[in-house]
Amino acid sequence: xxxxLHTDPMTMQFGGVTAVSNLQLDVEEGKIVALIGxxxxxxxxxxxxxTGVYKPTKGNVFFTDASGKEINITAQKPxxxxxxxxxxxxxNIRLFKDLTVYENVIIxxxxxxxxxxxxxxxxxxxxxxxxxxxxxxxxxLLKSVNLWNMREEKASALPYGQxxxxxxxxxxATHPRLLLLDEPAAGMNxxxxxxxxxxxxxxxxxxxxxxxxxxxxxxxxxxxxDKIYVLDFGETIAKGTAEEVQNNQRVITxxxxxxxxx
Amino acid sequence: MxxxxxxxxxxxxxxxxxxxxxxxxxxxxxxxxxxxxxxxLIYAIIGLSMNITNGFVGQFALGQAGFMAIGAYAVGIFxxxxxxxxxxxYATPMNPAIINIYMPLGVALIFGGLVAALVAFVIGTPVLxxxxxxxxxxxxxxxxxxxxxxxxxxxxxxxALGIKNIPPLNDVRIxxxxxVITFVFITLLIxxxxxxxxxxxxxxxxxxxxxxxxxxxxxxxxxxxxxxxxGIGGGLYGALLGTVDPKNFLFTLTYNFLLIIVLGGMGxxxxxxxxxxxxxxxxxxxxxxxxxxxILGLAIPLFxxxxxxxxxxxxxxxxxxxxxxxxxxxxxxxxxxxxxxxHHPLAYFKKGVQAK
Amino acid sequence: MDFFQAFANMTAASFAQHMVNGISLGSLYAMxxxxxxxxxxILLMINFAHGDxxxxxxxxxxxxxxxxxxxxxxxxxxxxxATALLGALIERTxxxxxxxxxxxxxxxxxxxxxxxxxxxxxxxxxxxxxRFPNIPVLAQNVxxxxxxxxxxxxVIPILTIICLFILLHIVNHTxxxxxxxxxxxxxxxxxxxxxxxxxxxxxxxxxxSALAAVGGFMWGIKxxxxxxxxxxxxxxxxxxxxxxxxxxxxxxxxLGGFILGLGEILIVAFFPQLSGYRDAFAFIVxxxxxxxxxxxxxxxxxxxxx
Numbered sequence: 003x004x005x006x007l008h009t010d011p012m013t014m015q016f017g018g019v020t021a022v023s024n025l026q027l028d029v030e031e032g033k034i035v036a037l038i039g040x041x042x043x044x045x046x047x048x049x050x051x052x053t054g055v056y057k058p059t060k061g062n063v064f065f066t067d068a069s070g071k072e073i074n075i076t077a078q079k080p081x082x083x084x085x086x087x088x089x090x091x092x093x094n095i096r097l098f099k100d101l102t103v104y105e106n107v108i109i110x111x112x113x114x115x116x117x118x119x120x121x122x123x124x125x126x127x128x129x130x131x132x133x134x135x136x137x138x139x140x141x142x143l144l145k146s147v148n149l150w151n152m153r154e155e156k157a158s159a160l161p162y163g164q165x166x167x168x169x170x171x172x173x174x175a176t177h178p179r180l181l182l183l184d185e186p187a188a189g190m191n192x193x194x195x196x197x198x199x200x201x202x203x204x205x206x207x208x209x210x211x212x213x214x215x216x217x218x219x220x221x222x223x224x225x226x227x228d229k230i231y232v233l234d235f236g237e238t239i240a241k242g243t244a245e246e247v248q249n250n251q252r253v254i255t256x257x258x259x260x261x262x263x264x
Numbered sequence: 265m266x267x268x269x270x271x272x273x274x275x276x277x278x279x280x281x282x283x284x285x286x287x288x289x290x291x292x293x294x295x296x297x298x299x300x301x302x303x304x305l306i307y308a309i310i311g312l313s314m315n316i317t318n319g320f321v322g323q324f325a326l327g328q329a330g331f332m333a334i335g336a337y338a339v340g341i342f343x344x345x346x347x348x349x350x351x352x353x354y355a356t357p358m359n360p361a362i363i364n365i366y367m368p369l370g371v372a373l374i375f376g377g378l379v380a381a382l383v384a385f386v387i388g389t390p391v392l393x394x395x396x397x398x399x400x401x402x403x404x405x406x407x408x409x410x411x412x413x414x415x416x417x418x419x420x421x422x423x424a425l426g427i428k429n430i431p432p433l434n435d436v437r438i439x440x441x442x443x444v445i446t447f448v449f450i451t452l453l454i455x456x457x458x459x460x461x462x463x464x465x466x467x468x469x470x471x472x473x474x475x476x477x478x479x480x481x482x483x484x485x486x487x488x489x490x491x492x493x494x495g496i497g498g499g500l501y502g503a504l505l506g507t508v509d510p511k512n513f514l515f516t517l518t519y520n521f522l523l524i525i526v527l528g529g530m531g532x533x534x535x536x537x538x539x540x541x542x543x544x545x546x547x548x549x550x551x552x553x554x555x556x557x558x559i560l561g562l563a564i565p566l567f568x569x570x571x572x573x574x575x576x577x578x579x580x581x582x583x584x585x586x587x588x589x590x591x592x593x594x595x596x597x598x599x600x601x602x603x604x605x606x607h608h609p610l611a612y613f614k615k616g617v618q619a620k
Numbered sequence: 621m622d623f624f625q626a627f628a629n630m631t632a633a634s635f636a637q638h639m640v641n642g643i644s645l646g647s648l649y650a651m652x653x654x655x656x657x658x659x660x661x662i663l664l665m666i667n668f669a670h671g672d673x674x675x676x677x678x679x680x681x682x683x684x685x686x687x688x689x690x691x692x693x694x695x696x697x698x699x700x701x702a703t704a705l706l707g708a709l710i711e712r713t714x715x716x717x718x719x720x721x722x723x724x725x726x727x728x729x730x731x732x733x734x735x736x737x738x739x740x741x742x743x744x745x746x747x748x749x750x751r752f753p754n755i756p757v758l759a760q761n762v763x764x765x766x767x768x769x770x771x772x773x774x775v776i777p778i779l780t781i782i783c784l785f786i787l788l789h790i791v792n793h794t795x796x797x798x799x800x801x802x803x804x805x806x807x808x809x810x811x812x813x814x815x816x817x818x819x820x821x822x823x824x825x826x827x828x829s830a831l832a833a834v835g836g837f838m839w840g841i842k843x844x845x846x847x848x849x850x851x852x853x854x855x856x857x858x859x860x861x862x863x864x865x866x867x868x869x870x871x872x873x874x875l876g877g878f879i880l881g882l883g884e885i886l887i888v889a890f891f892p893q894l895s896g897y898r899d900a901f902a903f904i905v906x907x908x909x910x911x912x913x914x915x916x917x918x919x920x921x922x923x924x925x926x
Contacts, residue, residue, distance in 0.1 A: 053474060055470070079473070079478070079479075080470075080473040080474050081473045081474075081476050081477055081478040081479065082478075084473070084474055084475060084476035085476050089474070089475070090474050092470075092471065092474075096468045096470060096471035096474075097468075097471070098463070098464050098467035098468055098471065098472075099467060099468075100467055100594060101460075101463060101464070101467060105460055105463070108457075108460065109457075109460045109461060109463075109464045109472070109475060109477075110475045110476070111457070112457045112458075112460065112461045112464075112475070112476065112477060113475065113476025113477065115457050117457075119453070119456070119458045119485060122453075122456035122457055122458050123449060123452045123453040123456055123458070124452065125452060125456070129456070129457075132457075133456075133457065136457075172475065173475075176475055176476055318724075322724075324724055324727055326731075390907055390910065390911045391907070391910075394910060394914075396723050396724065396727065397660075397664075397665060397666040397723075397727055398863070398910065400666070400727060401666060401856065401859055401860070401863075401906075402903075402906065402907070402910065404856065405856060405860070405902075405903035405906060405907075406903065408856070408899065408900075408903065409900045409903050409904075412896065412897055412899055412900050413897075413900075415896065416896035416897060516735065516738070516852075519731060519735050522728065522731065526728055530724075568743075569743075570739065570742045570743030570744075570746070570747075571743055573739040573742065573743070574736070574739045574740055574743045576739070577732060577735045577736035577738075577739045577740075578736060580728075580731075580732040580735065580736075581714065581729065581732040581733065581736060584718075584725060584728045584729045584732055585714070585717055585718065585729065588721060588725050
């Protein structure tokens with residue numbers, strides 16, 4: 003099984019504060035890997051280091067693309083990293099609020115556009131062809147999550163749960179190899195979380211993704227994760243399968259509490 | 265339901281109709297009216313250019329006056345007939361490298377636009393990574409630097425004396441056509457994938473970047489296109505006035521266009537057209553305020569030179585304080601709305617133009 | 621005249637003269653820059669109207685002396701009070717209503733306020749340059765060696781240093797100052813902690829405008845031609861000065877002011893052929909700073925939470 007994402011021990015320091023220390027990740031192709039830990043443990047910072055938002059104080063991030071080539075993506079621009087095949091969602095949902103549902107998704111197709119701006123503006127034939135393809139794909143994606151009827155609504159008008167879905171769909175539109183989900187189940191009730199769990203498994207299978215997610219909802223995490231990393235104050239205190247992590251004493255003390263119910 | 269074909273048909277009909285209006289104005293109306301209409305059209309072009317960066321990409325750039333100046337001076341320098349140049353450049357002789365280069369107006373316009381775009385690229389590279397207010401000051405500063413350079417490079421620009429004897433262009437039909445081309449181009453651009461990328465940057469830069477949109481490239485692209493059209497507008501402005509002078513292009517000129525896009529709605533193309541009409545018309549109408557006014561034989565003390573601009577500034581303030589979205593907000597006045605308006609004219613006055 | 625000729629022709633006396641001018645100009649820039657940096661530190665906005673407030677201060681001073689026949693030091697006080705009130709008024713009408721609006725709106729409002737002040741001045745006082753009245757006790761010359769220096773050229777830097785010390789004392793050692801620092805660090809938390817944001821912000825504008833008034837009064841004496849547009853260039857340059865020093869940092873604003881003032885004078889002194897470009901100097905420095913050290917010389921880096 004090949005590794006999609008590999009880091010050597012990464013550290014992130016902001017002035018005097020060490021947000022992440024010696025985080026070493028290996029994410030295998032096709033797996034669902036989770037990153038858990040108390041608030042402030044450094045999880046979103048880790049995501050930001052992977053996606054180029056932050057430059058790690060120490061350490062490198064390596065991404066293996068579809069052809070098997072390993073690329074050092076450390077401190078590259080987020081847009082470059084997205085083009086290589088890593089897409090993400092955000093903890094606080096960053097949809098294009100004033101734009102429609104449809105526009106939100108089709109914008110994610112822009113990175114694949116080969117036509118230059120003059121061809122696009124003049125709507126020359128090769129641009130029209132690319133545009134038609136993009137439109138067809140967006141239609142399929144939106145229909146797969148029942149958002150096609152809402153496509154002309156402003157993204158901010160959607161209910162919370164659908165906004166989260168839209169954000170994931172938008173990320174999918176970039177044809178990623180690795181999908182980073184930052185707290186996808188935040189604010190959801192148990193039913194919605196179940197739906198989301200099934201959804202993540204479904205898209206992983208359908209689009210042949212590798213998923214790396216930050217989550218607090220332990221039912222979701224324990225249900226679908228092939229591997230879990232546990233952070234606390236920036237340090238990795240455990241890594242392994244769901245069972246291994248659940249039984250790890252350090253994890254229990256720091257995070258899960260005495261009650262092992264997930 | 266209006267299909268794409270029907271809308272295209274309506275648009276073509278509208279353009280032909282408006283061209284006929286322009287023709288009528290050119291042939292029948294006096295030069296004062298023609299001048300106002302021409303100014304309005306030119307202001308529309310520049311307002312649109314400013315809306316690309318400020319309205320669609322959300323970058324608060326205040327450099328339009330500088331880019332206008334580049335376009336205006338391209339026209340000024342290269343369209344004055346070679347024989348007349350020594351009399352214009354009487355204080356400092358014109359630079360021998362360019363003294364014999366003559367360009368017809370059309371070529372000079374495009375040339376001016378391209379030079380403006382090039383300058384925008386040079387400026388944009390360091391400046392576009394700045395946030396909000398910093399970008400505003402930096403572009404303002406560069407607008408002034410351009411003006412200062414023009415004032416000092418006497419052998420090329422005739423410095424503070426300005427350039428006279430520019431062959432005038434005041435044919436409403438021609439300026440109308442340039443405006444139509446600008447309007448159509450920008451509409452097509454905004455409706456394309458690149459236009460959507462611009463809007464994404466405006467909505468959320470970080471998310472846009474995460475979706476693969478190269479911020480530097482797109483911001484720069486928008487900035488260059490904006491400068492190009494500002495240059496064209498400036499060139500037309502120079503041709504309309506027949507003279508160019510560095511003092512015409514103080515950065516306060518940019519405030520006119522700021523009002524146009526705020527009033528019309530930042531992020532609305534049709535809004536900018538409306539804004540241009542209202543601002544240009546308003547500025548003319550407000551001239552009344554500069555003249556002494558008598559009611560029943562009593563002179564009203566307020567009305568004297570300078571009052572017009574005070575009213576204009578108050579208007580800008582009121583607009584931004586109480587009517588931030590402007591007339592159109594980020595919506596466009598589409599054919600759908602026009603048809604709806606024809607069927608239910610009163611509904612608009614109840615719900616406002618932004619209703620569907 | 622090129623650099624080598626200028627250098628050769630420079631005597632100790634003329635160099636001293638240039639230094640004095642540079643320090644005076646730098647002090648004036650410093651006073652005005654402080655107003656920008658304080659407002660930006662708290663509200664994260666550029667008060668575009670600040671330069672025009674300096675201009676209004678000049679006019680207040682002018683009319684105080686010529687129209688109301690005040691003795692110059694009374695006019696000085698009057699100018700400070702009137703300008704401070706003007707600054708507070710602008711904050712109240714143009715900025716406070718937009719405090720929760722998107723950032724661009726406040727920016728446009730500031731531009732609008734600036735534009736309004738300029739047009740208002742043009743309308744009320746006409747665009748004709750007015751000559752700031754001569755104040756003999758300040759304008760008279762003092763001889764140091766072979767150099768003639770106006771008294772005002774000593775007064776300006778001294779006054780600037782005094783104002784700076786008073787300001788730093790207020791900011792660092794009084795409750796009001798602590799409130800201002802708290803608000804500039806975290807607006808929302810300060811509000812939750814019971815600090816009256818509106819008062820703190822008004823106070824910031826009052827102090828900034830008062831300093832602008834001092835600067836404006838001195839400016840009028842040093843550069844007697846007053847026009848409605850006189851605040852435009854200095855306004856832009858002083859914001860640049862604040863950025864150079866590190867926006868939000870008062871000492872930085874003063875440092876930036878001196879760098880720009882001295883730099884401008886000395887460049888023109890040593891490179892006379894560039895004197896037409898003297899206004900461009902500030903912007904070129906701005907671009908360089910923004911490129912290499914965007915937080916300014918004394919500024920601190922902040923990171924945005926994603």
